[in-house]
Amino acid sequence: MRSLGIRPVPYPLTPPHYLPNMATMDQLITAATRAVVVNFPGNPTGQVAPPDVVQxxxxxxxxxxxxxxxxxxYDQIVFDGQPLSPAHIDPxxxxxxxxxxxxxxxxxxRLGYLAGPPSAIASLTKVAMGIWSSVSEPLQYAGLAALEGPQAIVEDRRRQYQRRRDAAVEYLDRVQITHSNPDGAFYLLVHIAESGLSSRDFALRLLDQAGVAVAPGSAFGEMAEGFVRISLASPETDILRGLARLAAFLGHA
Ligand SMILES: Cc1ncc(COP(=O)(O)O)c(C=O)c1O
Incomplete structure (x- = not known):
């Protein structure tokens, strides 16, 4: 972004709902503001914005x-709520x-795509060509195979993530550790401020002393300091084993 002369301005997503607040956004906007970036279901919160918030x-x-x-x-990985794309309201x-x-x-x-109004896509295609010429051909065929192949796997996996989310939430509630309640995506934020450590030091020590890898909240901005992010993209037994070690580390086991 900076190489394009764009200055990103972070806006807060405050617990427990991790949703943007328009009054706060009003204070951050300037005459130079051109775009707002939104991400629902969100990484790292898993929040799905309700339709009134999107509106x-x-x-x-x-x-x-x-x-x-x-x-x-993460639009295909949703457990609760009905995600609404801003494109449905103002394409x-x-x-x-x-x-x-x-x-x-x-x-x-690194295979993805952008959808937008034709006028914008025409200029963005020119910008993209200056940054990368194309995705490698084998990966394009792999994407085609994913799109044309059986789609049941998408729903199977969504259910798997949901089961892991439920198991993680049930465990954390049982050992009384505060956490986010993700509606989608495959992450969960665990509150670790009581350790007295920064999220970065907590993550490093947990890795070193308990062999458990988590992402420090600080990697996602200052609002997430005091949290670490766990991933639900591992088997349920591994997630529960990792959480048990995290709980022991926090003195909650
Ligand atoms: C919110 C969000 N957007 C984009 C990406 C990037 O996805 P890709 O693997 O296609 O680069 C990620 C990957 O973690 C993500 O969490």
């Missing part, structure tokens, strides 16, 4: 004449961002 966001973007860049890479100002990474577990293959 308020779109109204706000219309009032300020902003593009909405809507990162919807002319929304650029939807999608990936094969999450729906088809093709992470690392």
């Amino acid at each position: 308020a966001l779109v109204d706000w973007a219309e009032r300020h004449d902003l593009w909405i860049v809507s990162d919807e890479v 002319e100002r929304t650029l939807g961002v999608y990936s094969f990474s999450k729906t088809y577990a093709m992470t690392g293959w």
Whole structure:
């Protein structure tokens, strides 16, 4: 972003609902603001924005004449609530961002796509050509195979993530550790502020002393300090084993 001369301005998503607040956003906007980036279901919160929040966001973007860049890479991994894309309300100002990474577990293959109004796509194609010329051909065929192959795997996997989410939430409630309640995606935030450690030090010590890898909340912005993110993309037994070690580390086991 910075190489394109764009200055990203973070806005807070405050617990427990991790949703944007339009009054706060109003304070951050300047004459130079061109776009707002939204991400639901969100990484790391797993939050799905309810339709009234999406409507308020779109109204706000219309009032300020902003593009909405809507990162919807987890749109097929939803457990609760009905995700609504801003593109359904205002397709002319929304650029939807999608990936094969999450729906088809093709992470690392860097295969995704953008959907938006034709005028914007024409100029974005020129910008994209200056940054990369194309996705490698074998990966394009892999994407085609994913799209044309049986789709039952998408729902099977969604259910698997949901079962893991339920098991993790049930365990954390039982040992009385505060956590986020993800509606989608495959992450969960665990509150670790009582350890007295920064989320980065907590993650490093947990890895070193308990052999459990988590992502420090600070990697996602200052609002997530005091949390670590666990991933639900591992087998349920591993997740529960990791959480038991985390709980012991926090003195909650
Ligand atoms: C919200 C969000 N957007 C985009 C991406 C990037 O996906 P890709 O693997 O297609 O680069 C990720 C990956 O973790 C993500 O969490």
